Amino acid sequence: MSTTVSAAPAAGVDERLGRAAQAPRQEPKWNLTTVGFLLPAGLFVGLFIVYPVIATVIRSFFNRAGDSFVGFGNYGQVFSDGRTLHALQNNIIWVVIFPAAVTGLGVLFAVLLERVPYRLLIRTLLFMPMAVSLLASGVIWRIMYQQSPDTGALNAVIASVANAITHPGHYTGAAPSQPDLVQAVGDGYQLNQSLAPGDVAHVGLIRFPVAEIPASARPAQDPAPQPGKIVGVVWRDFKPGGGGQVGQVDPGESGLPDMTVQLVDPKGVVAAQTQSDATGDFAFGNLNGGSYFLVLPAQNFHPPFGGVQWLGSSLVTPAIILAAIWVWVGFATVTIGAGLATMSRDLLEAARVDGATEWQVFRRVTVPLLSPLMIVVFITLVINVLKIFDLVLAIAPQSVIPDANVIALQLFLVAFTGLGDFGIGSAIAVFLFLLVIPVMGFNIRRFRGGEA
Amino acid sequence: MKGRSALRALVLGVVGAVVLTACGTGSTTPSGKPLAGKKVEIAAVWSKDEQKNFEAVLAAFSDKTGATATFTSTGDKIGTVLGSRIASNSPPDVAVLPQPGLLHDLAVKGSLKELDSATASLVSQNYAAVWKDLGTVNGKFYGVFYKAANKSTVWYNVKAFGQAGVTPPKSIDDATRVLTTLAASGVKPLSIGGADGWTLTDWFENVYLRLAGPDKYDALTKHTIKWTDDSVKATLRVLAALFQDQLIAGGRSGALQTDFPTSVSNIAGNPPKAAIVYEGDFVEGILTGTAHMTPITDFNFFPFPDINGSPPSVMGGGDVVVRFTDNPAAVELVKYLASPEAAQIWAAKGGFSSANKKVDLSVYPDPIAKASAQALVNAQVFRFDMSDQAPAAFGGTTGSGEWADLQAWLKAPNNIDAATAQLEKDAAAAYGS
Numbered sequence: 001m002s003t004t005v006s007a008a009p010a011a012g013v014d015e016r017l018g019r020a021a022q023a024p025r026q027e028p029k030w031n032l033t034t035v036g037f038l039l040p041a042g043l044f045v046g047l048f049i050v051y052p053v054i055a056t057v058i059r060s061f062f063n064r065a066g067d068s069f070v071g072f073g074n075y076g077q078v079f080s081d082g083r084t085l086h087a088l089q090n091n092i093i094w095v096v097i098f099p100a101a102v103t104g105l106g107v108l109f110a111v112l113l114e115r116v117p118y119r120l121l122i123r124t125l126l127f128m129p130m131a132v133s134l135l136a137s138g139v140i141w142r143i144m145y146q147q148s149p150d151t152g153a154l155n156a157v158i159a160s161v162a163n164a165i166t167h168p169g170h171y172t173g174a175a176p177s178q179p180d181l182v183q184a185v186g187d188g189y190q191l192n193q194s195l196a197p198g199d200v201a202h203v204g205l206i207r208f209p210v211a212e213i214p215a216s217a218r219p220a221q222d223p224a225p226q227p228g229k230i231v232g233v234v235w236r237d238f239k240p241g242g243g244g245q246v247g248q249v250d251p252g253e254s255g256l257p258d259m260t261v262q263l264v265d266p267k268g269v270v271a272a273q274t275q276s277d278a279t280g281d282f283a284f285g286n287l288n289g290g291s292y293f294l295v296l297p298a299q300n301f302h303p304p305f306g307g308v309q310w311l312g313s314s315l316v317t318p319a320i321i322l323a324a325i326w327v328w329v330g331f332a333t334v335t336i337g338a339g340l341a342t343m344s345r346d347l348l349e350a351a352r353v354d355g356a357t358e359w360q361v362f363r364r365v366t367v368p369l370l371s372p373l374m375i376v377v378f379i380t381l382v383i384n385v386l387k388i389f390d391l392v393l394a395i396a397p398q399s400v401i402p403d404a405n406v407i408a409l410q411l412f413l414v415a416f417t418g419l420g421d422f423g424i425g426s427a428i429a430v431f432l433f434l435l436v437i438p439v440m441g442f443n444i445r446r447f448r449g450g451e452a
Numbered sequence: 453m454k455g456r457s458a459l460r461a462l463v464l465g466v467v468g469a470v471v472l473t474a475c476g477t478g479s480t481t482p483s484g485k486p487l488a489g490k491k492v493e494i495a496a497v498w499s500k501d502e503q504k505n506f507e508a509v510l511a512a513f514s515d516k517t518g519a520t521a522t523f524t525s526t527g528d529k530i531g532t533v534l535g536s537r538i539a540s541n542s543p544p545d546v547a548v549l550p551q552p553g554l555l556h557d558l559a560v561k562g563s564l565k566e567l568d569s570a571t572a573s574l575v576s577q578n579y580a581a582v583w584k585d586l587g588t589v590n591g592k593f594y595g596v597f598y599k600a601a602n603k604s605t606v607w608y609n610v611k612a613f614g615q616a617g618v619t620p621p622k623s624i625d626d627a628t629r630v631l632t633t634l635a636a637s638g639v640k641p642l643s644i645g646g647a648d649g650w651t652l653t654d655w656f657e658n659v660y661l662r663l664a665g666p667d668k669y670d671a672l673t674k675h676t677i678k679w680t681d682d683s684v685k686a687t688l689r690v691l692a693a694l695f696q697d698q699l700i701a702g703g704r705s706g707a708l709q710t711d712f713p714t715s716v717s718n719i720a721g722n723p724p725k726a727a728i729v730y731e732g733d734f735v736e737g738i739l740t741g742t743a744h745m746t747p748i749t750d751f752n753f754f755p756f757p758d759i760n761g762s763p764p765s766v767m768g769g770g771d772v773v774v775r776f777t778d779n780p781a782a783v784e785l786v787k788y789l790a791s792p793e794a795a796q797i798w799a800a801k802g803g804f805s806s807a808n809k810k811v812d813l814s815v816y817p818d819p820i821a822k823a824s825a826q827a828l829v830n831a832q833v834f835r836f837d838m839s840d841q842a843p844a845a846f847g848g849t850t851g852s853g854e855w856a857d858l859q860a861w862l863k864a865p866n867n868i869d870a871a872t873a874q875l876e877k878d879a880a881a882a883y884g885s
Contacts, residue, residue, distance in 0.1 A: 398711070
């Protein structure tokens with residue numbers, strides 16, 4: 001709605017709309033015709049705007065049932081309720097970030113679009129999110145923000161980069177079955193006893209699904225010690241039903257092939273490295289005595305990128321703000337772009353002739369000339385962001401709604417879901433109304449040309 | 453259950469308060485039928501499919517007795533509809549109430565007729581004692597539980613259990629062992645739909661009913677004991693021991709991002725994301741429908757495990773038949789609905805469980821429906837979903853009350869004192885005491 005309102009001065013800003021309004025006004029004559037013409041609109045405004053506002057104010061002084069007057073009791077509850085205060089805090093974050101970000105991006109896109117071909121097409125594309133209902137946008141973003149890279153588009157993009165940089169290991173999720181196998185550097189594991197040539201190492205792992213064992217795997221066997229060599233076996237130390245001996249190779253337990261195994265000397269230097277074979281066996285020869293530690297390096301276990309929890313309690317508000325910016329940036333671009341199109345080129349040319357750099361032209365000429373329009377856009381966005389509701393409801397999972405809450409949503413939750421408390425709901429509505437009024441007043445004054 | 457009642461609201465909103473008659477029945481008045489020509493009106497909140505099945509039951513009643521039974525859909529606001537009909541002195545003869553609280557309210561107001569001794573003795577014979585108690589207010593018997601729902605069913609992926617070599621646990625100690633073994637086999641044992649608060653309240657209620665017993669359960673439901681009671685804390689400790697990060701698909705923070713439908717489909721898939729999901733008997737429909745799984749071979753359920761030797765207990769819901777008039781056809785209809793044959797007609801059509809012991813279990817269309825009904829029949833303790841009985845401000849509101857408090861608790865499950873204090877604060881506000 002506010003789009004159309006503010007688009008009007010946008011188109012006409014250079015015609016000094018304000019000045020026309022400042023011309024001496026004729027005193028309205030009250031006669032039957034005037035009243036007749038005003039009556040339908042007046043009735044409409046009275047019935048659907050003035051009356052509900054007054055009724056809401058009155059209702060805010062009554063209790064939940066609506067039958068007893070509680071004075072400012074509801075307001076007291078609103079401001080002592082942590083949830084409302086948290087919602088207010090989120091609204092402040094919204095007001096600080098959202099209008100400035102959208103206006104800034106709008107100016108940037110509008111100025112840049114002046115210089116590229118197909119600008120109508122790009123502008124249309126940028127504007128398209130405005131044509132989608134906010135609830136639908138919310139649903140789209142909610143899916144894009146899913147944590148699992150299998151479903152969330154954003155995390156899928158990050159995953160494709162992250163997994164290319166750090167290759168996920170094949171044995172993701174596997175964990176030691178025996179207590180002497182301990183966490184080593186990163187996600188790796190180290191056998192907590194020193195080994196000398198002739199020793200046998202048993203490395204049992206669990207929590208690894210049978211479906212992901214490589215097809216080449218064969219049943220593991222207890223390796224026989226070999227003189228001069230450190231041998232060992234790495235296997236899936238799990239017997240269905242939890243039977244079998246922990247740390248011992250029981251019949252039927254599968255070897256884990258292609259596991260990278262390292263021997264590390266007491267100084268922490270890797271002395272040898274090998275891979276396990278199909279039965280999970282590995283052997284290190286050519287050892288010059290001494291003792292070693294056996295390490296399964298982290299590369300075996302690197303988990304694939306698990307996804308950023310965009311909709312967790314800490315990131316949910318920024319995530320929703322980003323979605324809102326996506327929706328609104330087209331509006332700012334088109335509005336400011338329209339102003340830019342009507343701006344006199346002579347001034348820009350004159351500045352360039354005088355030797356101004358492009359940045360100086362932008363900073364000293366374009367921005368000042370656009371500033372009335374930028375303020376209109378900014379104010380429109382402030383009003384819109386104060387009553388932000390649908391995007392939050394659609395994007396935030398139920399469990400993080402207390403973290404993502406905003407005033408309008410709190411109003412809805414209090415008044416229209418389980419609680420059904422219209423008294424407190426009305427109080428929140430009145431409070432929201434009071435927040436919007438100064439901004440609204442400022443905007444109306446601008447429309448009248450008060451500052452032009 | 454929320455999903456189902458939302459669906460009901462939708463369906464009934466469309467249907468409105470249109471009065472539908474069981475047409476084509478009872479138009480003839482053959483001799484030998486005692487109630488030939490008599491009429492009886494029965495009101496209920498059934499959805500479209502439920503109504504169709506129920507009308508088949510009414511048709512059988514008409515065939516048997518000769519009376520004409522008329523079905524009236526009340527829409528989702530059955531309390532309001534009945535209230536205004538009672539006020540205008542023209543209540544339906546019989547109504548099927550979805551909430552036990554409503555039975556209690558109407559009985560206390562004196563709107564209900566005490567049921568005749570023939571019906572009462574039929575119920576005594578056919579049902580476990582708990583069901584008769586649930587239909588009794590101040591010593592007078594008012595209601596027959598015709599339909600029941602089981603929310604003490606734990607669903608699992610059969611293949612995942614097979615690969616881990618585990619069998620369904622009987623007790624909570626067994627359950628801990630099963631979960632650990634499942635984890636060792638490489639599958640996350642539990643899927644929890646913590647993004648929807650009501651799944652957590654159902655978990656809580658099942659453990660609470662078994663750990664604290666039915667009397668405490670009733671007291672907490674009425675909020676005559678506080679949420680800071682030791683029994684609540686002990687319940688949260690049991691749950692905290694189960695809800696460990698390494699036992700839950702996605703960990704606890706992932707669970708809080710998982711809505712109920714996703715938590716169910718997590719146990720589908722090959723390999724599944726998790727082996728077990730707990731929720732009521734309606735899970736079956738999701739697993740066979742959206743997840744395309746086959747009962748028994750792909751998935752199955754086991755009753756919620758016992759705790760410290762608790763008797764077979766079921767938490768769930770039920771629809772109770774009450775009578776407003778002494779119309780002889782109405783008396784006969786209520787008695788008929790207490791009989792096994794009335795239950796068997798609908799049971800055979802699916803989507804229905806009966807707590808009636810005499811119902812032939814072989815009529816249930818599939819083994820899972822049969823087993824779920826069997827658990828209801830054998831339940832020594834049955835209690836209604838506690839959060840459904842609590843004021844909606846506490847037990848049914850997104851982002852506040854019990855839902856939000858249990859979600860906050862799940863983030864830090866060992867922070868039990870803080871969680872119970874918050875629960876008590878919200879409960880006190882909502883119950884107004």
